[in-house]
Amino acid sequence: MIEAAILNVNSATLLRGRIQRIAQYKLHCVGTSGNSYKVALYLNCAGLDWEPVGVDFGGGQTRDVNWRATTNTMGEVPVLEVTGKRMAQSGAIFDVAGRNHRQVRSGQRR
Numbered sequence: 001m002i003e004a005a006i007l008n009v010n011s012a013t014l015l016r017g018r019i020q021r022i023a024q025y026k027l028h029c030v031g032t033s034g035n036s037y038k039v040a041l042y043l044n045c046a047g048l049d050w051e052p053v054g055v056d057f058g059g060g061q062t063r064d065v066n067w068r069a070t071t072n073t074m075g076e077v078p079v080l081e082v083t084g085k086r087m088a089q090s091g092a093i094f095d096v097a098g099r100n101h102r103q104v105r106s107g108q109r110r
């Protein structure tokens with residue numbers, strides 16, 4: 001199902017034309033990961049501006065030293081990226097994304 005969400009977002013991005021805008025949230029994720037899926041589902045249902053960043057889990061990308069150094073030292077997905085900062089742990093991601101979303105809805109934040 002996450003693949004469907006990923007395909008929808010990618011099609012929408014492609015339909016927007018040649019100039020590609022940068023989404024507010026980037027979700028480093030894997031289609032077969034339930035933890036990735038639940039965060040993607042939240043971002044979608046909340047209507048937040050996000051895009052997936054595919055991770056080659058089967059090919060060992062999360063075990064790569066460079067990926068761990070730059071993306072998640074624990075070698076896990078999902079990882080949420082906001083304004084260049086990356087955070088792991090789906091529960092913590094819900095907390096931050098939910099708090100930001102509430103502030104946007106209440107007009108305290110753009």
Ligand SMILES: N[C@@H](CCC(=O)N[C@@H](CS)C(=O)NCC(=O)O)C(=O)O
Binds near residue numbers: 035036062076077090
């Ligand atoms: N507590 C973490 C768990 C994340 C997790 O277990 N992710 C799995 C994929 S669903 C993973 O990346 N495992 C690394 C591995 O198996 O090498 C969270 O909720 O984000």
